[in-house]
Amino acid sequence: MKSDLITSLYVFMLAGFIGFEVIRRVSPLLHTPLMSLTNALDAIAVVGAILLAGEHKSTLSTVLGTIAIVAATSNVVGGFFITDRMLKMFKSSSKPKS
Amino acid sequence: MTPFLSTDLIIEITYLVATALFILSLKWMSSPATARHGVWAGEIGMVLAIAGTLLNRGIVDYKWVAIALVLGTIIGVPLGKVQMTAVPQRTALSHAFGALCVTLVGTAEFYLRAPDVPKFMMSVLSMEVILGSLTFTGSLMAAGKLQEILPQRPITYKGQNIVNLGMLAASVGVAAYLVIHPDHIYLFPVIVIVPLLFGVLMIIPIGGADMPTVISLLNSYAGLSAAAMGFVLDSKLLIVAGALDGASGLILSVNMSKAMNRSFSNVLFGAFGQEQVAAKAGEEARPVRSATPEEAAGILEVASKVVIVPGYGMAVAQAQHKVRELYDNLTKRGVDVKFGIHPVAGRMPGHMNVLLAEADIPYDKLLDMDEINGDFPQTDVALIIGANDVTNPAARTDASSPIYGMPILDVDKARTVMVIKRSMGAGFAGIDNPLYYMDKTLMLFGDAKSFVGSIVRELSGGGSHG
Numbered sequence: 228m229k230s231d232l233i234t235s236l237y238v239f240m241l242a243g244f245i246g247f248e249v250i251r252r253v254s255p256l257l258h259t260p261l262m263s264l265t266n267a268l269d270a271i272a273v274v275g276a277i278l279l280a281g282e283h284k285s286t287l288s289t290v291l292g293t294i295a296i297v298a299a300t301s302n303v304v305g306g307f308f309i310t311d312r313m314l315k316m317f318k319s320s321s322k323p324k325s
Numbered sequence: 326m327t328p329f330l331s332t333d334l335i336i337e338i339t340y341l342v343a344t345a346l347f348i349l350s351l352k353w354m355s356s357p358a359t360a361r362h363g364v365w366a367g368e369i370g371m372v373l374a375i376a377g378t379l380l381n382r383g384i385v386d387y388k389w390v391a392i393a394l395v396l397g398t399i400i401g402v403p404l405g406k407v408q409m410t411a412v413p414q415r416t417a418l419s420h421a422f423g424a425l426c427v428t429l430v431g432t433a434e435f436y437l438r439a440p441d442v443p444k445f446m447m448s449v450l451s452m453e454v455i456l457g458s459l460t461f462t463g464s465l466m467a468a469g470k471l472q473e474i475l476p477q478r479p480i481t482y483k484g485q486n487i488v489n490l491g492m493l494a495a496s497v498g499v500a501a502y503l504v505i506h507p508d509h510i511y512l513f514p515v516i517v518i519v520p521l522l523f524g525v526l527m528i529i530p531i532g533g534a535d536m537p538t539v540i541s542l543l544n545s546y547a548g549l550s551a552a553a554m555g556f557v558l559d560s561k562l563l564i565v566a567g568a569l570d571g572a573s574g575l576i577l578s579v580n581m582s583k584a585m586n587r588s589f590s591n592v593l594f595g596a597f598g599q600e601q602v603a604a605k606a607g608e609e610a611r612p613v614r615s616a617t618p619e620e621a622a623g624i625l626e627v628a629s630k631v632v633i634v635p636g637y638g639m640a641v642a643q644a645q646h647k648v649r650e651l652y653d654n655l656t657k658r659g660v661d662v663k664f665g666i667h668p669v670a671g672r673m674p675g676h677m678n679v680l681l682a683e684a685d686i687p688y689d690k691l692l693d694m695d696e697i698n699g700d701f702p703q704t705d706v707a708l709i710i711g712a713n714d715v716t717n718p719a720a721r722t723d724a725s726s727p728i729y730g731m732p733i734l735d736v737d738k739a740r741t742v743m744v745i746k747r748s749m750g751a752g753f754a755g756i757d758n759p760l761y762y763m764d765k766t767l768m769l770f771g772d773a774k775s776f777v778g779s780i781v782r783e784l785s786g787g788g789s790h791g
Contacts, residue, residue: 231559235561239555242564246570247572257354257360258673261674262673263416263419267367269548273375275430278558281387288433289389300398304398304404308406309407311361313412313679316682317682
C-alpha cells in the first residue's frame, strides 16, 4: 500500500513535468482547442465511474456511478468532436507547405 | 487463476498504451499541421481505455453502464456541435460535467469505504470532492455568465472575501477532521455542500473580461480533482490525465494573468472596475474625430499595411465573416493585412483565433501580441474591431490607471488608428481609453458587422471605376 502510494506520487510528479514541457510548446493560436482537448482527455475519469456503476456494490454507488458515466461520456464525445471541428478550420495561406 | 491474471494484464496494458497516446495527443497540439493527429491519438487512447475497463471481472451488471454510455453520447453530440461563438460557455459547461463526475465518484467511494478510510486515502478523497464540487458550481456559474443568463457585471458586497475564504477554510477544516476521524460519517456532506456554495459565491464577483483567467483556473481545478480521483482509485492513467489537464489549465491561467498584469488572487478577489466607473463618471466628454464608411474605405484603399485588432465586440456582433470579406478585398488590392491578437481578447484563451479561422482567415495571418507589436510603427492603418482595454495606451503611460503595466497591442504607433465602436462607452473594466482622443484616431461609430459591411461595399464600388 505504502509503496503504491509513493509510486503514484512519482507518476503524478513526472506527468506534471511532462505536462508543463509539452503544453508550453502549444501555440497560443490553438489555446481554445487545447482546452477542449484536455477536457476530453480528462473525462477518462469515466473508467472509474464505469467500475462504480458496474460493480454494483450499493444502490447509492450504482446511481452516482451511472450519473457520473453520463457526465463524463458527454465530455468525451462532445470534447473530441468540437476539438476536431475547430482544428479542421485552421488553414494556412501557403497551401503546399514546404 | 492464470486466465484471471491475464485479463488483468490486458486491462493494464490498454491503460499504459492510452497514457502514452494522451501524452502524444498533447504533443501534437504544438502545431496546427499535426494537431488533428492529436485528436485521433486521444480518441484511440480513450476507446482503448474504456474497452479495457469493460473487460474488468468486477463488473457484474452492464445494464446501467450501457444506458449511461448511450445517454452521455446523446448529450455529447449537440455539445460538440455548438456555434464557435458559444465555445467559451460550452467549455465552462464541460468543466462542470467533468467535475460532477469526479465529485459523484468520490462521494460514492467514501460511503463504500467508510468508516475505515486510511488517512492518506481520506486526504486525497477530500481534495477530490472539495475541488470537484467547487469546480462544478463555479463552472456552471461561469457558463451562465457567458451565456448571459446571469448578469456579466461583477456583483460585490461588503465582507465578500471574508465570507468566501471562511467557507473554503471551513471545508478544509472539516476535511482535516475527517482525515483524523473518518468514522464521523455524518460530516462528509459538509465537504460537498459547502464547496458547492463556495463555487457559486466565488464567481459572483467576477466580470466578463476576467473570464479567460477564470475558465483556465477552473480547467486546472478540474484536472487536479481528476488526478486526486486517480490516487483514490489507484489508477495511474487517471493520475496522468489529471496532471496533464491540471498543468495545462495552470499554464493558461498564468498566461492570462500575465496578459492582464494581475495575480490570481487579484482576479479572484479583486472585482475589477467597480470604483473606477464611479471615479471617471465626473469627467467631461472630450472631442473625438469620427468618420463615415466611405472615408474609412478611402484610407484603407491607399494603405499598404493594415493590422486588424479584433476583440470580444467582434464576437458579439458576429462580424467575423464581414471581416473576412474586408480581408479578401484588401488582400486582392495588394494590401498586406494581418491580425493582431491579444492573449485575453475574447472570453477564453485563443477565442479570437477560432472565430477568425472559422471565417476562413489563414492562421499564418493571425499573430500573437509579441509577434505583431514590432510591426505597428510600419503599419498604415490599425483597425480595431470591438476591442478596448487591450489597446489602451494608458497601460504604458499612466501609472494611476488600474490597468497600468498590462501588456497591450501598441496600435497607437500606427500611422492611422480606426476604432469601430457602438458608442463612447467604456470597456468592461470601465476605464477610459486615451487612444480615442488622439489626432490620428478616427472613430467609426456603429455596429461592427454592418460597419465593416459598409466599408466592404464602398471598397467594391470604388474598385469598379478606379
